[in-house]
């Protein structure tokens with residue numbers, strides 16, 4: 118088993134102790150990144166040396182780098198991957214109920230059963246967790262709570278929704294296998310995992326192994342639409358007018374101007390953007406009781 122660790126986290130005593138303790142159970146080789154780009158090189162080295170199980174130690178950004186590196190290899194050459202969550206938010210790991218304790222995470226990495234999971238892509242870039250767009254791409258302390266939480270199941274506030282009225286929406290078209298949808302979107306997300314932005318549950322029912330991505334979004338609305346928006350937030354349905362909920366294998370966003378996107382924490386600005394689900398593209402080691410697995 119080979120652990121590729123984000124160098125930022127390499128000195129954490131709990132990581133060192135966990136590796137030492139787990140070495141009683143069997144060998145763990147450790148490699149450490151120094152900067153962006155090292156992950157791809159270390160993955161290449163691991164595959165050349167015949168590694169049969171990889172562990173990525175870091176936050177969602179490191180997981181994304183690992184997945185992006187693995188996706189450049191043919192499916193049969195991608196070894197099972199485990200996650201040692203060491204980020205601040207660890208949104209992907211948290212939604213998957215992965216152990217946050219390094220000892221437990223490494224034990225699961227060693228003993229756990231690999232499960233095939235989907236990987237998402239936006240143009241030529243990959244994401245394992247969530248691609249968020251519009252205002253969601255730049256979720257900061259000043260983002261109105263309603264936009265951060267609008268799909269979070271009641272976490273939004275009426276005041277926040279009123280603030281959303283002042284935002285300039287992104288005018289575009291979503292081309293899907295089921296047809297084309299003209300939209301003026303305030304915020305949206307394409308979800309393989311369930312949560313992003315430090316615990317925002319954007320797609321609380323998304324599954325990692327359904328071969329589909331959850332497209333969620335909030336369309337621009339006027340003051341007169343508020344009751345309708347509130348009722349759609351309460352009970353999301355596919356035929357909603359303002360709150361978008363769709364499960365699709367792919368969709369393409371077309372627009373005059375690019376919408377800022379954020380793929381597992383990394384920025385992307387492009388038009389068009391083709392979102393694609395790659396079913397079962399990766400074997401991930403997940404807990405037995407992972408809520409994000411359907412099959």
Ligand SMILES: Nc1ncnc2c1ncn2[C@@H]1O[C@H](COP(=O)(O)OP(=O)(O)OP(=O)(O)O)[C@@H](O)[C@H]1O
Pocket residue numbers: 123124125150151152153154175176177178179180203204205206207382
């Ligand atoms: N030794 C290092 N020191 C600093 N940054 C590094 C190092 N090695 C890799 N990186 C960078 O770290 C980033 C990913 O880190 P990480 O996964 O911890 O991010 P994150 O999800 O933003 O985590 P956090 O939640 O801690 O902010 C990548 O952009 C990568 O280029």
